[in-house]
Amino acid sequence: MKQLLLLLFLLPLLASAQLRDDFTDGNFTANPTWTGDASSFQVAAQQLQSNGPAVTGTAIQLSTPSQASTGTVWEFWANLKLATSSGNLADVWLMASQADLKNPNNSGYFVRLGGTDDEVSLFRKDSTRAAVLVVDGLNGTLASLTNNLVRVRVTRSTANRWTLERDLSGGRTFVAEAAQPIDATYQRSVALGVSLLYSLANNRSFYFDDFAVTDATAPLLLRAVPVDSRQVNVAFNETLDPASATILANYRLQNGAVPTTAQVLSNNPAVVRLTFAADFTTTNVLEVRNMADLFGNVAAGPLTAAFAGPPVAPQVGDLLITEIFADETPQIGLPLSEYIEIYNRSATRVISLGGVRLGKGGTTTVAVLPDTARLLPGQYAIVCGSTRVLQFAGYGKVYGPTNFPSLSNGGDQLVLRGRDGRTLFEVTYSDSWYRDARKKDGGWSLEMIDTNNYCAGANNWIASSDPIGGTPARANSARAANPDARAPTLLRALALNATTVRAYFSEKLDSTTAATLSRYGLSPATTITRAAPVAPDFRQVDLTLAAPLTASRPLTLAVQTATDCVGNASGPLQSATFALPEAAVSGDVVINELLFNPRVGAVRFVELLNRSPKYLNLQGWQFLRGRVNGKATATQLTSGPLVMAPGQVLAFTTDVASIQAQYPTSHDPANLVEVASLPSFADVDTVFLLNGSGMELDRLAYSKKLHLSLLSTQEGVSLERIRTSGASLGSNFHSAAGAVGYATPGRPNSQAQDELGGNQELTVTPEIFTPDDDGQQDFTTLNFHLDQPGYVATVTVYDALGRLTRRLVRNETLPTTGFVQWDGIDDRGRKAAVGYYILLVELFRPSSGEKREYKKTVVLGARF
Structure with a gap:
């Protein structure tokens, strides 16, 4: 029988308790009613005692209804008359989501008595997951082999702060654990109870008494x-x-x-x-x-x-994609599933997500959010595949629409559109945005840095720094001020067809102001009837003309003001020249420069020259390596419009940044074009240029032997066209000058020589040359302008003493105009000595037997 003194001491507390049971009625079937494994418990000496099967590994449970949650105090008395261990312990559930405490889906909070550390601790259970320690009790508090007496009191404040106290004498002189964490995970309960695990000798060794649950706080x-x-x-x-x-x-x-x-x-x-x-x-x-x-x-x-007020449809700038998890492996901490995070940037409006569509650029399949979906001001939500929702349920608000797009690891365009089809947000991400080679390999999300700079691209995104790899449904770890203070600039203009001109800008525009006609003008004067910003990224504006354009007739587009989507407006008038392109024929565009053997870690490039008077659209054009036999793989220059003006050069490469780094003073960034791939050119190969229909426009058969033999290395040295109008033959190419860094991507060639010497039959240009690879008179050319075709030529170089120095040409058929170059190298591959040299030119016409012989003098000099 319990001591009367203890009972009287507890009466003030128990009188206000919402649940209490001291088992003085001799049973647990009423006032309150306990259910579960009833046959495995009994009331003995007014205490609840275990009485289960004597079988090792047995788990038994008993519970009673209890809805107390916050602002609550739980108390109970217990005695475990055994040596506690991982197989002999008691869990006293304070809050449980189910009456069956053994159900693996149960969630809530419980106090563990015993276990491996022989302690009194508070745990949280999240459904089927392993229990999470909330308050770690002092180890060894329940260390007796036969008598582990304890009274426990747990308090949860209305602010969700937990306090765990114990009295190892069974009285009420409580000692509190130092940790008092805040945990608000679960706010509801249906039951309180005990769940036991024991070995065969301990089936009757668990005793409980004086359960009391008190909620004395008003609701909040x-x-x-x-x-x-x-x-x-x-x-x-x-x-x-x-x-x-x-x-x-x-x-x-x-x-x-x-x-x-x-x-x-x-x-x-x-x-x-x-x-x-x-x-x-x-x-x-x-x-x-x-x-x-x-x-x-x-x-x-x-x-x-x-x-x-009520949820409203999102406007541009309200609903953003602020996190992208495209590459889920290797696992760092996040679930192995792709997701994006959306964010309500509004500080006052509740956004209705009903009918909002998530899709990828170039596809018609979209994921549609449900009509019940909404976001509070400043709230985040996860959007993932419909079968992956449970994986993210513990992180916060999550939506799993059907047709969630597969996110490409390397990069993709993602678009949010409203129910009415308006573009709300667009981002074209790339794995280069991680700015971290390790995180780029997977397991980490991309995070937006500044949500007020939502129009920005690469400079406003970075890899997450959160230890689990991302921050789904909460503020980004990368969150910081990163404002956009730059105004947009006009990059170029392009005639898409005879009545449509597209203007390209450096960043996303405000779509409303970009549609203002008065901002645009054409010279010579041409009436513009409509300005239409191009969705979904609004970096382009299509201008409709009242009258059709004339092919290859240049016009200038002037933009008075351009405003980006965060309000930055450009200042002075901006302009760009363009013309309606026309079809190219063979020879209009030629290969002007080729880097086939880049330095280690660098990339190749092919430069084209438009030597026609036409404006030409390169869309769909291709480079091809090797013979055109249907088996070779072509690489495309551009899938979109790209116009070359007369006389313009464009250099194509797989990495513009690499080219700029390799040739910092000899490139023109305006004429560099990045492509997805280029052929892997060999040391001896042929480059073909094809139009979109597969017609050959130019070809260059080259060899590393075309390079100046005096070079210490050919790596990183390009071959440059000498004569713009000359044929695409090896004889019309020379190594780029060392003085310009051995290549001129996007700029005029360092070895260009278009002076033909008038209409004289034979001329030498220059008459004094210095083959030192400085880009100044590095070679001399024997230029010919013959009276009729059919001549066969032999050209030989002799020194001033009449000794053979170099055989340049042997019995080669010549066109009527052209040239032969000498780079100052003799037949043994060595640089010839400084001095006078004679070029002996022998011409023969097989059809008539006519023979001619000429001698031209040239000086091989040196700079001192």
Whole structure:
């Protein structure tokens, strides 16, 4: 029998308890009623005692209804008359989501007595996951082999702060654990109880008594969330007394409105849905009075909660994609599933996500968010595949629409559109945005840095720095101020067809102001009838003309002002020249420079020259390596429009940044074009240029032997065309000059020599040359202008003493005009000595037997 003194001591506490059981009635079947493995328990000497099967590994449980949650104190007495271990322990559940405590889906909080560390600790259970330690008790507090007596008190404040206390004498002189963490994961409970695990000798060694659950705090109003224009969900910190929760007079808006209905939600009795007769205003404040919980605690009030007006459709700049998890492996900590994070940037508006569509550029398949979906001001949500929702449920709000797009690891274009099809947000990401080679390989998300700079691209994104690899449904780890202070610039203009001109800008424009006709003008004067920003990224504007353009007739587009999507406006007038392109024929565009053997770690490039008077569109053109036999693989220059002006050069490479780094002073960034791939050119090969229909426009058969033999290395040295109008033959190419860094991508060739010597039959240009690879007279050319075709030539170089130095040409058929170059190298591959040399030219016409012989003098000099 329990001591009377102890009973009298506890009476003041137990009198206010919402649940208590000291088993003085001799049973656990009433007042309150415990259920579960009833046959495995008994009441002996007014204490609850285990009495299960004597089988090692047996787990038994007993529970009783309890809805107490926050602002609650739990107490119980226990004695484990055994040596605790991982196979002999007791879990006393304070809050459980199910009456069956052994159900693996159960969630809530429990106190563990014993275990491997022989301690008293507080745990949280998240459904099927392993229990999470909330308060780690002092090890060895339950170290007896036969008598582990303890009284435990757990307090959860209304602010969700937990305190764990114990008295190892079974009395009430409690000692608190130092840790008092905040954990608000679970706000509802259906049961309290005990769950035991034991070995065969300990089936009757667990004793419990004096269970008491006390909630002496009034309910708190947490928030008010609008459902639609006239309904609002009012959330409290605990389950409410339905009688007080449904009294209409207990609620009012500060504007005086009283609800017409008040309904406690069946799936969450801590939430009341109020319906009002009129629509909510933009900002609202709800007052609540005389609200009671299940235990009779009344909040006189007024309790207040502010909430925004009804959910509204998002506008441009409201709804953003702020995180992208495209490469989920290797696993760092996040689930092995792709996701994006969306964010309501508005500070006041609740966004309705109903009908919002997520898609990829170039595809028609979209994922549509449900009509019930919404985001509060400043709230985040995860969007993932419909079968992956449970993986992210523990992180926050999550939506799993069907047709969630597969995210490419290397990069993709993602677009959010409203129900009406308007573009709300667009981002074209790349794995280069990680700025971290290790994180680029997978397991880490990309995060937006500054949500106020949402139009920006690579400079406003970076790899997450969160230890788990990302921050789904919460503020980004990379979050920082990163404002856009730059105004947009006009990059170029392009005639898409005879009546449409597309203007390209450096960043996303404000689509409304970009449609203002008065911002654009053409010279010579041409009427513009419409300006249409191009979705989804709004970096281009299509201008419709009143009259068709004439092919290859240049015009200048002037833009008075361009405003980007965050409001930065350009200053002075900007302009770009363009013309309607026409079709190219063979020889219009030629290979002008080729780097086939780049330095280690660098990349190749092929430069083209438009030597025609036409404007030419390169869309769909291709480079081909080797013979055109249908088996070779072509690489495309561009899938979109790309126009070359007359005389323009463009250098194509797989990495523009690498070319700029390799040739920092000899490139022109405006004429560098990055392509997905280029052929892997060999040391001896042929480059073909094809148009979009596969017609050959030019070809160059080259060899590393074309390079100046005096070079210490050929790596990183390009071959440059000498004569613009000359044939695409090896004899018309020479190594780029060392003085310019051995290549001129996007710039005029260092070895260009277009002076033909007039109409004289034979001329030498220059007459004095210095083959030192400085780009100044590095070679000399024997230029010929013959009176008729059919000549066969032999050209030989002799020194001033008449000794053979170099055989340049042997019995080669010549065109009527052209040249032969000498780079100052003799037949043994060595640089010839400084001095005078004779070029002996022998011409023969087989058809008539006519022979001619000429001698031209040239000086091989040197710079001192």
